[in-house]
Amino acid sequence: xxxxxxxxxxxxxxxxxxxxxxxxxxxxxxxxxxxxxxxxxxxxxxxxxxxxxxxxxxxxxxxxxxxxxxxxxxxxxxxxxxxxxxxxxxxxxxxxxxxxxxxxxxxxxxxxxxxxxxxxxxxxxxxxxxxxxxxxxxxxxxxxxxxxxxxxxxxxxxxxxxxxxxxxxxxxxxxxxxxxxxxxxxxxxxxxxxxxxxxxxxxxxxxxxxxxxxxxxxxxxxxxxxxxxxxxxxxxxxxxxxxxxxxxxxxxxxxxxxxxxxxxxxxxxxxxxxxxxxxxxxxxxxxxxxxxxxxxxxxxxxxxxxxxxxxxxxxxxxxx
Amino acid sequence: xxxxxxxxxxxxxxxxxxxxxxxxxxxxxxxxxxxxxxxxxxxxxxxxxxxxxxxxxxxxxxxxxxxxxxxxxxxxxxxxxxxxxxxxxxxxxxxxxxxxxxxxxxxxxxxxxxxxxxxxxxxxxxxxxxxxxxxxxxxxxxxxxxxxxxxxxxxxxxxxxxxxxxxxxxxxxxxxxxxxxxxxxxxxxxxxxxxxxxxxxxxxxxxxxxxxxxxxxxxxxxxxxxxxxxxxxxxxxxxx
Numbered sequence: 001x002x003x004x005x006x007x008x009x010x011x012x013x014x015x016x017x018x019x020x021x022x023x024x025x026x027x028x029x030x031x032x033x034x035x036x037x038x039x040x041x042x043x044x045x046x047x048x049x050x051x052x053x054x055x056x057x058x059x060x061x062x063x064x065x066x067x068x069x070x071x072x073x074x075x076x077x078x079x080x081x082x083x084x085x086x087x088x089x090x091x092x093x094x095x096x097x098x099x100x101x102x103x104x105x106x107x108x109x110x111x112x113x114x115x116x117x118x119x120x121x122x123x124x125x126x127x128x129x130x131x132x133x134x135x136x137x138x139x140x141x142x143x144x145x146x147x148x149x150x151x152x153x154x155x156x157x158x159x160x161x162x163x164x165x166x167x168x169x170x171x172x173x174x175x176x177x178x179x180x181x182x183x184x185x186x187x188x189x190x191x192x193x194x195x196x197x198x199x200x201x202x203x204x205x206x207x208x209x210x211x212x213x214x215x216x217x218x219x220x221x222x223x224x225x226x227x228x229x230x231x232x233x234x235x236x237x238x239x240x241x242x243x244x245x246x247x248x249x250x251x252x253x254x255x256x257x258x259x260x261x262x263x264x265x266x267x268x269x270x271x272x273x274x275x276x277x278x279x280x281x282x283x284x285x286x287x288x289x290x291x292x293x294x295x296x297x298x299x300x301x302x303x304x305x306x307x308x309x310x311x312x313x314x315x316x317x318x319x320x
Numbered sequence: 321x322x323x324x325x326x327x328x329x330x331x332x333x334x335x336x337x338x339x340x341x342x343x344x345x346x347x348x349x350x351x352x353x354x355x356x357x358x359x360x361x362x363x364x365x366x367x368x369x370x371x372x373x374x375x376x377x378x379x380x381x382x383x384x385x386x387x388x389x390x391x392x393x394x395x396x397x398x399x400x401x402x403x404x405x406x407x408x409x410x411x412x413x414x415x416x417x418x419x420x421x422x423x424x425x426x427x428x429x430x431x432x433x434x435x436x437x438x439x440x441x442x443x444x445x446x447x448x449x450x451x452x453x454x455x456x457x458x459x460x461x462x463x464x465x466x467x468x469x470x471x472x473x474x475x476x477x478x479x480x481x482x483x484x485x486x487x488x489x490x491x492x493x494x495x496x497x498x499x500x501x502x503x504x505x506x507x508x509x510x511x512x513x514x515x516x517x518x519x520x521x522x523x524x525x526x527x528x529x530x531x532x533x534x535x536x537x538x539x540x541x542x543x544x545x546x547x548x549x550x551x552x553x554x555x556x557x558x559x560x
Contacts (some may be wrong), residue, residue: 182422184433189419192408199368199402201394201423201471 009162009174015169019273020162026283037270040225044250045171046218046264051182051248052256054211055191056106060117060220061246063101063124066238068220073141074134076151083152087224094220095213102209118241125239136233138220140234143149143227160229167225171218175259178214187211188257212296253299255306265310269295321367321369321506322475324399327376327510329359329366339376341504343436349443349497349507349522351515355550359530360510361403364479367508368400369393380475394423399445399473401464407452411461414439414448420470438466441477442496457486458489465496475506482516495519526550 018038025031043065071093072086079087105116128135135141147155154160178184186207189197196202205230227233254265272295276288303310322344329337337359344350354360365371367378369390377386385393399420408416417435425431439445442460452460462480468476478497482490490513498520501507511517517524517538524541526534528550534541541547 003321094351179430182428185415185419185422185431188411189408192410193406195370195390196402196406196408196467197419198390199370199394199400200420200467200515201391202419298500 009190011169011172011176018165019162022158022165028157028272031161033271033274035157035161035164037131037266038161039229040247040250041263042164042168042171042217043247043265044254045099045168045175045243045259046215046222047247048251048258048262048304049175049178049187049215050208050211050255051215052251052258052261053178053187054208055187055257056208056212057110057114057248058212058215059102059114059248060116060119060121061215061242061247062239062241062243063097063117063121063244064219065223065226065302066092066121066124066128066233067097068152068223069238070128070135070141070232071220072224073143073227073233076143077141078134082150083123083224083228084150087152087228090224091217091221092220094216094223095218097176097218098212099209101165102212103237106208117244121239121241121244125235126240128235135235138235140232140237143231145231153231164229167218167222172259172263174214174218179259183210191257204276246285249296250305253296253306255309255312257305258306258308258312259266261306261308265306268307291293321381322508323379323382324367325377325379327366327378327490328374329362329371330374335530337366337373337527340530340532341376341529342525342532343534344506344508345523346520347501347504348508349509349520351517351524352508352510352527353512353524353541354518354527356528358527358550360527361479362530363527364400364477364508364510368477373484376516384466394471394473397472397474398477399462399468399471399475400477401468401479401481405457405460407460407463407467409453410413410451410475412449412451413444416463417466417470420467422476435466435470437502438469444468458492461485461493462496465493465502469500469505473505475508476500478507478509480510480512482511482513488539490516507555514542 021032022034025034033301047058047061050060068090071090072083075081075086101120105113108116129138145153147153186197189202190204190207194204198317225240250265250269251262253269254263254297255261258302273288273292274293280287299306305313324340324342327337327340328335337465338547340363352360352363366373369388377384377422380398381398385396389404408419414435417438418431421431421434436445436448442462442465444459444466447455452463462474465481482493485493494516497507514539521538524536524538525532526541526547533546533550534544
């Protein structure tokens with residue numbers, strides 16, 4: 001029974017169950033739902049590093065997603081570079097953007113930082129539309145459906161699913177490490193009180209920037225991988241601010257600043273959204289968004305620490 | 321150890337700290353007093369790097385640290401507490417102290433070990449798993465001292481650590497300060513309560529409207545007519 005208390009063991013079981021669920025999902029519709037859930041769990045977890053741990057609420061994370069997606073797709077379509085290289089490179093380019101954004105905005109606080117991140121995402125949206133020759137403009141870019149490992153295009157949805165689960169495992173591993181390391185403590189301290197943190201020797205700018213870089217890398221990788229799955233990208237899908245707010249919402253509902261919170265958020269809200277959309281999408285356009293919004297509001301007002309955060313709190317209280 | 325030369329800090333036209341020069345000798349306890357709004361905390365903020373001085377210089381062990389940011393000064397061995405306590409409210413007491421301990425111990429276990437030993441030294445290890453927001457002020461103030469100590473400072477700046485405490489708690493903190501000093505930490509302390517300062521300080525600096533009006537041993541400062549005037553006003557002085 002001691003084994004069950006081992007974190008590593010618990011996560012291993014979680015990922016095996018997750019893969020098993022995908023393996024036994026007997027049609028592509030269910031697999032698509034699973035992929036969407038895991039994809040958003042990845043993105044929310046990556047956002048959580050900077051939004052949850054460091055307390056820097058970014059609503060421009062879609063910029064990293066889009067840049068990652070465009071980097072790998074353009075490299076593949078124009079230069080024939082395999083997405084095997086293109087996908088991690090997408091993460092690196094997103095990191096480079098994060099470095100630039102960091103120098104410009106990391107000194108800003110609260111809503112000012114948030115607004116500046118929106119602005120950057122919007123700038124990239126406009127650029128993606130304008131640079132028609134490179135990005136295909138508003139028509140977007142198609143990745144030809146030619147299944148092969150070199151092209152990172154697969155017939156089976158399960159392969160994509162495995163890739164997304166692997167990405168999620170990598171993100172969870174990194175965040176779990178950060179959680180107990182100096183960086184994690186410093187980021188939480190920065191979120192709580194910047195003046196007090198710097199008086200304890202915390203280089204605030206450096207650690208905020210670290211958080212932003214790690215977060216951007218995973219978001220970029222996720223974006224590139226998602227492009228391979230969709231086989232189509234256009235500015236309005238990969239540079240829409242709605243994506244950023246959704247990712248932030250998943251983390252907030254699940255519980256920010258925890259490893260598990262964003263995953264819980266995605267596993268509850270993503271299927272809910274898909275369900276609501278399929279129920280009301282035809283007859284009452286937009287009703288699902290309304291219901292979704294009400295649930296979000298209820299969580300923020302009633303349990304501001306999120307579902308997982310509240311669960312942990314009540315567990316601690318019972319222990320006492 | 322700490323040398324302050326003609327430091328001035330202006331906010332717009334207001335000179336919150338006006339041409340202050342003084343030294344803090346290694347191993348001493350120096351008190352900083354003055355009426356409300358006399359610039360004590362501003363001087364602390366300039367020394368610790370929260371504000372940059374408008375003019376003048378600050379040296380720590382003969383190194384110019386006038387324009388360094390707060391985290392760099394902490395790295396060099398200067399730690400501080402805040403008048404209005406600033407605990408990290410949502411993480412436990414030991415984690416609060418670990419944030420300080422991580423400065424020179426990048427390893428998680430070593431930082432935890434150091435944090436725990438400091439909590440024990442200050443006699444607050446029984447609160448290690450509580451969140452500071454649920455603790456009384458006296459404990460919060462001790463957590464602040466513990467957190468600052470965890471950075472292993474050479475000099476510790478304490479900003480009214482006894483403010484708002486009852487007499488027993490005040491005595492406890494006084495004893496703690498003396499104990500830390502005996503362990504070799506130089507201490508500069510802002511305090512409102514004259515009794516406390518008189519009991520522990522070897523030298524007392526008095527600020528009034530940003531200016532240093534007295535600097536001497538406590539017994540002399542207490543009788544200084546300028547100091548009495550600053551605290552009690554002209555009339556009282558006239559009657560004496």
